Amino acid sequence: MNSRHFAVFVYCFLLVQPFMAGAQRIDTLESRPGVSFRGLSVVNNRLLWVSGSKGTVGRSTNAGKSFQWFPVKGHETRDFRDIEAFDAVTAVIMAVDSPGLILRTHDGGATWQEVYKDTRSGIFLDAMDFWKDKQGMAIGDPVGGRTVLVTSNDEGQHWTAIPPEILPQPDSAEACFASSGTNIQLLSKKNYVFVTGGFRSRAYRYRGDHDQWVDLPLVQKGNSTGANSLAIKGSGRKKNPRHMVVVGGDFTRDTIRTGNAAITGDGGKTWKIPEEPPFGYRSSAVYIRGNRLIACGTSGVDISDDGGRHWCNISKLGFHVVQVAKDGRAVYLAGGKGRLAKLAW
Template structure:
């Protein structure tokens, strides 16, 4: 009997260990802060960061090739959208706000959008397909800035202010992980705002988010969408990175009602991603958390801070990136 018990205990421990998730650090040899991440498949990973730095791996993160974009040594590239090993688009947030495209693996880049207006600040990009995409930015003249492309990012057209959504005083967006806007299929999108006012915009509807808000440093930072109705939204206050106060909400009816997790993420979080319908991962400067019940309960798996986490568009690989050039992989 005791041998059967010992065998059963060993089997249980092995099963638990095999299902556990861990973070494997891959690259930390660069001082740049990385907030842009695009995982094309299990092998191709692109990253973008401060000081004009762009990284690319074609071997699943085993090695990265880093380049500084010519003429943009001081630009903070906080979002990137990659389509394959050669083609990618990067977004520089301000002074000036720019979008660049490469078709040769990052060796050369072409300016495809530029706005030199004072106060111009881009926050995130999202693509509905290889051809159609949108970039979103902080309000200009009380209107949320938007620009669209329908030719794979070769050209961009700004949305007229009279057609753009109006912003409340103090309402803006965080360029924290490039994930405050998400495509809901080919023709729909949802995006979130933060600051003194935090909302969810979807189709023609606007919903005030029951997240921490009221200061420039508070509000929603990232939205993940499983389908057109099921979203998880994270944020908090990045000046209080370990606070769990109103840092996550869920909706299963596209914002008509919101649910607070029973066990929230373990601090301010700048990015969230669905791994499956029930499993999610979220990260921030105070750690990484996993949920295995659709976001209702979160479990901390690492105290290492990261800004962004992304799952492969085609594949299973999940990568994270953050400050001091850190790039890691989820082992799951």
């Protein structure tokens, strides 16, 4: 064992010690075979919603012990890759591919109303985020050379497209990934951040009076590479955008550890590579308490206890998305093959 491997071993050993009394582990929950989940919204410790392929939406009100499943009638072939839930009866789901769709339920998933539809050629919605529940934003791949952004100020009941002339203008081979619904973060009505991938991977931040593109030190060699997810320190309305972590990599080579993460402590002006990166391609990351983060991807789950500088692998189970409760500390994961899980910590 060389000195670097020994240092990693010591770090991971010390990291898992606080978890030991609670038998730190990934506990699998009821699965939904044949469905791929990429949308996940955790309202509180007991209430979570998931969404995915085959027009599938699920809700648990008992901390994942059981789920109610709601096939979205008329949209059974659509892939709902993001979901935002506000309570036990109200949620918004977003479908990828064409036409771009956002649907909303106010009766716990029994019925869904179309609240946004985009039929333009090339439309592909990727993710959405909400601030204070009321203010929302959805992002899509570029159309006409401009990133697609639509906003809502009434809990997703109505959506308005941002005028093309003021939309961010990415490179021709640069777009977003619809991998986990976590590549955009809304910080206020006029303050948001998103990350891109492809042949160029960047972070874009808009603060109302100016915007900024910054290149990320991630692998960027093709359509399968770049940034997938953005985590901001804090939770809910108390996020601190000075401290952010981006994860991604190459999802066609999901065990490669190079170029799969970046961290910033100055609000995104500069980014650096972690000293000990995640253990492969990662499609989702979130701060769960203080400087502690969790990240997941198709090749496993990792935890960092120092703001993303060092990562330790805790599971080889693959997941697409991980989220922490908006009101609480529960952490849930969702992924392919209908897999659902909870972090015991």
